[in-house]
Amino acid sequence: xxxxxxxxxxxxxxxxxxxxxxxxxxxxxxxxxxxxxxxxxxxxxxxxxxxxxxxxxxxxxxxxxxxxxxxxxxxxxxxxxxxxxxxxxxxxxxxxxxxxxxxxxxxxxxxxxxxxxxxxxxxxxxxxxxxxxxxxxxxxxxxxxxxxxxxxxxxxxxxxxxxxxxxxxxxxxxxxxxxxxxxxxxxxxxx
Amino acid sequence: xxxxxxxxxxxxxxxxxxxxxxxxxxxxxxxxxxxxxxxxxxxxxxxxxxxxxxxxxxxxxxxxxxxxxxxxxxxxxxxxxxxxxxxxxxxxxxxxxxxxxxxxxxxxxxxxxxxxxxxxxxxxxxxxxxxxxxxxxxxxxxxxxxxxxxxxxxxxxxxxxxxxxxxxxxxxxxxxxxxxxxxxxxxxxxxxxxxxxxxxxxxxxxxxxxxxxxxxxxxxxxxxxxxxxxxxxxxxxxxxxxxxxxxxxxxxxxxxxxxxxxxxxxxxxxxxxxxxxxxxxxxxxxxxxxxxxxxxxxxxxxxxxxxxxxxxxxxxxxxxxxxxxxxxxxxxxxxxxxxxxxxxxxxxxxxxxxxxxxxxxxxxxxxxxxxxxxxxxxxxxxxxxxxxxxxxxxxxxxxxxxxxxxxxxxxxxxxxxxxxxxxxxxxxxx
Numbered sequence: 101x102x103x104x105x106x107x108x109x110x111x112x113x114x115x116x117x118x119x120x121x122x123x124x125x126x127x128x129x130x131x132x133x134x135x136x137x138x139x140x141x142x143x144x145x146x147x148x149x150x151x152x153x154x155x156x157x158x159x160x161x162x163x164x165x166x167x168x169x170x171x172x173x174x175x176x177x178x179x180x181x182x183x184x185x186x187x188x189x190x191x192x193x194x195x196x197x198x199x200x201x202x203x204x205x206x207x208x209x210x211x212x213x214x215x216x217x218x219x220x221x222x223x224x225x226x227x228x229x230x231x232x233x234x235x236x237x238x239x240x241x242x243x244x245x246x247x248x249x250x251x252x253x254x255x256x257x258x259x260x261x262x263x264x265x266x267x268x269x270x271x272x273x274x275x276x277x278x279x280x281x282x283x284x285x286x287x288x289x290x291x
Numbered sequence: 292x293x294x295x296x297x298x299x300x301x302x303x304x305x306x307x308x309x310x311x312x313x314x315x316x317x318x319x320x321x322x323x324x325x326x327x328x329x330x331x332x333x334x335x336x337x338x339x340x341x342x343x344x345x346x347x348x349x350x351x352x353x354x355x356x357x358x359x360x361x362x363x364x365x366x367x368x369x370x371x372x373x374x375x376x377x378x379x380x381x382x383x384x385x386x387x388x389x390x391x392x393x394x395x396x397x398x399x400x401x402x403x404x405x406x407x408x409x410x411x412x413x414x415x416x417x418x419x420x421x422x423x424x425x426x427x428x429x430x431x432x433x434x435x436x437x438x439x440x441x442x443x444x445x446x447x448x449x450x451x452x453x454x455x456x457x458x459x460x461x462x463x464x465x466x467x468x469x470x471x472x473x474x475x476x477x478x479x480x481x482x483x484x485x486x487x488x489x490x491x492x493x494x495x496x497x498x499x500x501x502x503x504x505x506x507x508x509x510x511x512x513x514x515x516x517x518x519x520x521x522x523x524x525x526x527x528x529x530x531x532x533x534x535x536x537x538x539x540x541x542x543x544x545x546x547x548x549x550x551x552x553x554x555x556x557x558x559x560x561x562x563x564x565x566x567x568x569x570x571x572x573x574x575x576x577x578x579x580x581x582x583x584x585x586x587x588x589x590x591x592x593x594x595x596x597x598x599x600x601x602x603x604x605x606x607x608x609x610x611x612x613x614x615x616x617x618x619x620x621x622x623x624x625x626x627x628x629x630x631x632x633x634x635x636x637x638x639x640x641x642x643x644x645x646x647x648x649x650x651x652x653x654x655x656x657x658x659x660x661x662x663x664x665x666x667x668x669x670x671x672x673x674x675x676x677x678x679x680x681x682x683x684x685x686x687x688x689x690x691x692x693x694x695x696x697x698x699x700x701x702x703x704x705x706x707x708x709x710x711x712x713x714x715x716x717x718x719x720x721x
Contacts, residue, residue: 156366159366184369188370237364265346270342270344273342
């Protein structure tokens with residue numbers, strides 16, 4: 101872990117402990133804002149937005165970080181100290197936040213149409229829903245950070261991204277590099 | 292198309308994925324010509340996928356590739372009973388159902404200690420929990436950590452046995468040292484040598500012969516198993532000797548012995564992706580050595596597999612004692628040996644139905660009561676505990692899922708619910 105990452109992790113940990121004493125979920129969640137943005141609307145391209153994610157998606161990922169199944173230098177350290185009650189609270193909080201609509205797409209109409217077709221062709225819509233807003237343990241993709249989405253898809257394709265049962269690893273196999281870029285840009289602009 | 296963006300994590304519940312398959316995989320679509328970068332037209336069909344589909348998708352037809360059906364993942368943190376409509380649960384007249392304890396994440400298999408401790412296993416987490424009842428106030432303790440899918444638990448003569456994916460271990464004298472459990476001693480190891488995804492989480496029970504019985508399921512939905520797969524096995528904890536008890540069993544996650552005949556009975560999950568109504572999941576009785584219940588060639592005793600059954604006959608195989616319903620997912624089962632319930636419940640079987648996912652109109656999500664006649668044949672089957680299923684067409688269709696049942700010393704029945712991490716108690720009063 102880099103020094104900066106360590107510092108963030110420590111900051112988040114000590115701040116989490118502090119917030120637990122204060123008790124208000126808004127204060128606890130404010131600490132997540134350093135990386136995930138205000139109310140879970142990320143402004144950092146590599147970091148995911150949490151606002152409007154299904155509660156079960158948030159809680160499942162936090163459990164998987166805590167248990168060491170999914171690994172990330174910062175999130176692993178932060179999740180290590182969370183109780184199930186904390187995790188449920190974070191899940192409920194972020195699920196209730198309004199996603200800030202992304203700026204209008206810079207894609208031309210032909211690429212939008214092509215991307216939409218890809219999302220159907222690769223069955224994204226079957227699990228993530230027609231509006232790609234996620235459900236249960238399945239994440240919202242609409243309006244997610246483009247860089248983050250592309251990085252996850254590349255990770256799934258390379259079988260390096262944590263995957264609970266291999267669905268996404270399998271699903272990402274046929275994606276070409278340009279498919280991934282198109283899909284990420286298209287999904288990031290969806291409202 | 293071979294690979295699908297299905298539920299990104301679906302299967303926490305079905306964490307086991309790839310499959311060792313001699314069977315057909317879904318036919319890969321032809322590799323297209325190289326695509327131009329960022330093409331303004333949709334690319335043609337994708338190239339064949341090197342990573343296999345998750346095991347729950349294996350065996351789907353081309354038409355089923357965009358099916359919205361998927362397994363339901365448990366809520367791994369559990370939910371407090373106060374957030375749920377537990378008053379919607381229904382039991383027959385005279386019976387009462389209540390929350391016995393909540394806060395037991397992904398509560399699955401149950402076993403009872405000599406001093407009344409209830410031990411609880413799970414499948415997607417790594418811990419074993421103990422619940423200690425102190426005068427009606429229940430304390431939940433995480434007693435074991437860092438295990439590999441500790442689904443099977445059984446307590447016998449002071450020892451807790453735990454079945455993980457790859458091994459069975461024993462914890463002697465654990466009930467008197469819950470806060471400082473003894474180190475694991477290995478009964479048998481290397482049960483999962485390939486570490487491949489598949490139905491390899493285990494149910495564990497102690498037979499009347501003093502041997503530990505457990506399942507090794509099939510490595511995928513519908514594939515040819517190896518010699519030890521799709522079986523019920525037993526191991527002698529004194530010697531470590533392993534034997535095959537029954538074969539052709541796709542996956543059994545619940546068994547018990549008839550209190551009078553001492554015969555082994557077990558539940559079994561049939562394959563998916565044939566249709567909404569076929570084949571049915573089953574209840575089986577083991578009445579002889581070396582019985583074969585048909586997988587992957589024949590399901591439910593009379594339904595040849597569309598692929599593997601083509602050149603075989605169901606007559607080659609042993610039939611089930613009962614068909615339980617398509618995709619209903621029978622898990623834990625116990626004979627009722629208590630005296631609290633009315634006399635006609637004695638030696639009946641309670642079966643926890645986890646509930647269907649591979650079916651457009653959902654069924655199950657209840658505990659069924661199965662009564663046997665004098666010859667040991669199934670005479671009656673009816674719902675005993677229900678109310679978890681809220682909308683058979685919804686996704687998800689339920690708010691809770693029964694996994695295991697346990698007869699307590701006072702005759703009450705405990706029921707675990709892995710979706711919420713709750714254990715319910717059903718009691719009876721005249």
